[in-house]
Amino acid sequence: MHSSIYLTGSTIDAQEVVAQGPDADWRSLAMTKLTRYGLKVVNPLELPWTPEHPGAQDLNEGLNIKVQRSLELIDQCDAVLANLNRSSYGTAMEIFYAFRRGKVVTVVGPSPFSPWVLSHSQARFGDIQLALNYIIEEQVQPSVLPSALQYEALLAERYEQLPPSGEPDYKFIGGDLPVLILAPHATAYWREGEFQEADAYTGAMAHLVNRLCACHSLLTSYCCVADPCWYLETPFRRAFADIVKSGQVGLVLVLLGSLWQESPGLKLYAEAQGEEYAQRLKGALTKLEPVSLEALDDRLGVLPRFAEEELAVPTVVLRMHKRYRMPRLQPKPFVQLHEALRDFVIEVGTELLRSKS
Numbered sequence: 245m246h247s248s249i250y251l252t253g254s255t256i257d258a259q260e261v262v263a264q265g266p267d268a269d270w271r272s273l274a275m276t277k278l279t280r281y282g283l284k285v286v287n288p289l290e291l292p293w294t295p296e297h298p299g300a301q302d303l304n305e306g307l308n309i310k311v312q313r314s315l316e317l318i319d320q321c322d323a324v325l326a327n328l329n330r331s332s333y334g335t336a337m338e339i340f341y342a343f344r345r346g347k348v349v350t351v352v353g354p355s356p357f358s359p360w361v362l363s364h365s366q367a368r369f370g371d372i373q374l375a376l377n378y379i380i381e382e383q384v385q386p387s388v389l390p391s392a393l394q395y396e397a398l399l400a401e402r403y404e405q406l407p408p409s410g411e412p413d414y415k416f417i418g419g420d421l422p423v424l425i426l427a428p429h430a431t432a433y434w435r436e437g438e439f440q441e442a443d444a445y446t447g448a449m450a451h452l453v454n455r456l457c458a459c460h461s462l463l464t465s466y467c468c469v470a471d472p473c474w475y476l477e478t479p480f481r482r483a484f485a486d487i488v489k490s491g492q493v494g495l496v497l498v499l500l501g502s503l504w505q506e507s508p509g510l511k512l513y514a515e516a517q518g519e520e521y522a523q524r525l526k527g528a529l530t531k532l533e534p535v536s537l538e539a540l541d542d543r544l545g546v547l548p549r550f551a552e553e554e555l556a557v558p559t560v561v562l563r564m565h566k567r568y569r570m571p572r573l574q575p576k577p578f579v580q581l582h583e584a585l586r587d588f589v590i591e592v593g594t595e596l597l598r599s600k601s
Contacts, residue, residue, distance in 0.1 A: 247283050247284065247322045247323065248283070248284040248285070248286055248320065248321040248322050248323075248455070249274075249278055249283055249284070249285050249286065249321060249322070249323050249324070249325050249379060250286045250288070250317055250318050250321040250323070250324045250325070250338075250342070250347075251271055251274055251275075251285065251286065251287045251288070251324075251325050251327075252288075252324060252325070252326045252327070252334070252335045252338045252339070253270070253271075253325075253326055253327025253328065253329070253330070253332065253335050253352075254327065254329075254330040254332050254335070270327050270352070270372045271287055273372060273376070274325060274372070274376060275287060277376050277380070278376065278379065278380065281380045283379070283380070284458070286317050286320070286321055288313075288314055288317055314334075314338065315341060318338060318341060318342050318345065318347065319345060319395075319398065320417065320455075321342075321347065322347065322348065322455070323347055323348040323349070323350065323379065324338065324339065324342040324347050324348070324349045324350070325350050325352070325375060325376075325379065326338070326339050326349060326350070326351050326352070326353075326365075327352050327353065327372070328351055328352065328353030328354075328357075328361065329352065329353050329354065336360075339351070339361070339364050339365065340360075340364055343364040343365065344364075345394070346390065346394055348366050348367075348382070349364060349365040349366055349367075350365065350366065350367045350368075350369070350375050350378060350379055351365045351367070351368045351369070351375075352368075352369050352370070352371070352372050352375045353368070353370070354370065355368075355370055388452065388571075388578075388579050388582050388583075389571050389575055389578070389579065391448075391452055391455070392445065392448040392449070392452055392571050392578070392582075393448075393571060393572065395447070395448045395451050395452070396444065396445055396447065396448040399430060399431065399447050399448065399465065400442075402431060402465060402466050402467070403431050403432050403441075403442050403467065404431075404432050404467050405466055405467055406466060406467050406469070407465075407466040407467075411466075412465075412479050412483070413431075413464055413465065413466040413467070413468050413469075413479060413480065414462060414463065414464050414465055414472075414479060414480045414483055415462070415463055415464075415465040416460070416461070416462045416483060416487065417451065417454050417460070417461045417462075418460055419454055419457070419458040419459045419460045419461070420458040420459075420597075421457060421458055421459040421460075421589065421590070421593030421594065421596070421597060422459075422460075422492055422493055422494040422495070422593060422596045422597060422600070423457075423459040423460065423493070423494065423495045423496075423497065423589050423592060423593040423596070424459070424460040424461070424462060424484075424487060424488070424493045424495070424496050424497070425449075425450040425453050425454060425459060425460065425461040425462070425463075425497050425499065425589070426450070426461075426462050426463070426484065426496060426497070426498045426499065426547075427443075427446040427447045427449070427450035427461070427462070427463035427464065427499050428463075428464060428471075428472035428473050428480060428498065428500075428547060429442060429443035429446060429464065429471075429472075429473065429500060429501065430442060430443065430446050430447025430448075430450065430463040430464045430465070431447070431464045431465065431466055431467050431468065432467045432468075433464070433467065433468040433469075433470070433471045433472070434467075434468065434469055434470060434471065435470075435471040435474050436474075440471065443499075443500055443501030443569070444501065444566070444569050444570075445569040445570075445571065445578070446463075446499040446500065446501055446564070446569065447463045447464070447465075449499055449569075449581075449582060449585070450462075450463045450499055451463065452582060453582070453585055453586055453589055456586050457586055457589045457590050457593065459589050459593055460487065460492070460493065462480070462483065462484055462487065464480060468480065471545065472547060473500070473544060473545030473546070473547045473548075474545040474546065474547075475546070476546055476547075476550060481547060481550070484547075484551070485554075485555060488551070488555045488557050489555070493557055494557070494558070494593075494596035494599075494600075495518070495521055495557070495558050495559075495560070495592060495593075495596065496518075496551050496557050496558070496559040496560070497525075497559075497560050497561075497562065497585075497589070498544075498547070498548055498551075498559065498560070498561040498562065499562055499564070500544070500561060500562070500563045500564070501563065501564055501565075501566065501569060502563045502564065502565050502566070503566070506565065507565075508565045508567060509533055509534070509535070509536070509565055510529050510532070510533065510535045510536075510562065510563070510564055510565070510568065510581075511535070511536050511537075511538065511562070511563040512525060512526055512529075512535055512536065512537045512538070512560060512561065512562055512563075513537075513538050513539065513540050513541070513544060513548065513560070513561040513563070514537070514539070514540065514558075514559065514560045514561070515539060515540050515549070515552045515553075515559070516552075517552055517556070517557070517558040517559070518552065518558040518559045518560045520558075521558055521560050521592060522537055522560045523537070524588065524591075524592070525560060525562070525588050528584045528587060528588050529581075529584055531580075531584065532577070532580050532581065532584065540552065540559075540561065544561055544563075548561050562585075564581065568581050
């Protein structure tokens with residue numbers, strides 16, 4: 245399990261650290277203590293804010309991008325730690341947004357707390373150390389079904405929407421384990437002039453495995469004008485190649501859907517380099533039902549073969565019947581499949597990590 249905590253609240257300068265002691269630098273303290281207990285900390289200090297009162301100056305495009313980036317980071321986290329010792333419009337808005345998105349919000353600040361804070365947080369403390377101890381003891385973890393439903397709902401808003409000008413149609417979320425999960429049909433796409441619907445919940449699955457295993461994931465986040473599996477000259481393929489060439493990937497796992505009219509079940513595809521991993525994944529999945537293992541073919545497009553032959557990285561493709569991608573109507577198969585993938589990625593990723601050290 246891998247929890248992630250988003251930090252929000254005003255920063256302080258060096259003089260205050262000297263005057264108030266080391267606990268005054270609450271961000272450094274939080275990062276040091278939480279990471280020591282295996283928690284991932286997201287500290288958005290690289291997104292500098294202008295003063296709270298910029299006079300008559302309107303928000304420019306750069307600030308809008310920073311706000312959007314902050315909201316995306318909150319979406320990717322399980323919980324928020326907010327420091328309210330100084331009032332901040334931005335912190336208040338992030339607390340409100342995070343709580344409405346179902347995140348666990350822990351607040352540090354002077355009492356009595358505002359009714360708005362009481363209504364939009366789960367825990368409140370006057371001391372940063374007590375707040376950190378609470379988060380460590382709780383070890384807030386995303387539950388599979390609510391997290392999948394929540395993420396897919398956000399993704400579904402953009403299934404058929406083209407990306408805004410200047411934005412990519414994909415999202416990369418980095419991790420620690422050298423396994424890369426691809427969901428190239430997480431949103432709708434075009435192939436040979438025909439509109440194709442998204443492989444529902446493949447994006448949520450890739451996102452959730454990333455959250456719980458700390459592996460890498462790359463998924464489409466807007467409608468693609470060209471199928472990333474079918475055509476090589478796409479932004480998705482170029483980003484994929486750059487990630488693999490960085491040397492941080494030892495195995496690629498591609499998640500695709502299959503149609504109702506196809507035989508129900510799970511199907512694996514691999515070539516020589518990925519066959520050993522495919523056999524291991526097959527063994528994990530046969531706890532659910534018999535799984536077929538075949539060679540890569542034209543039905544999968546050119547992306548998996550490009551990964552195997554051009555990028556020389558072991559690649560396994562998993563095609564999932566829709567009944568494994570319906571967490572509302574059939575939650576048990578969805579959870580069982582997720583757990584099998586999670587255990588496989590942790591086991592293989594840990595082995596790959598050790599082999600590099």
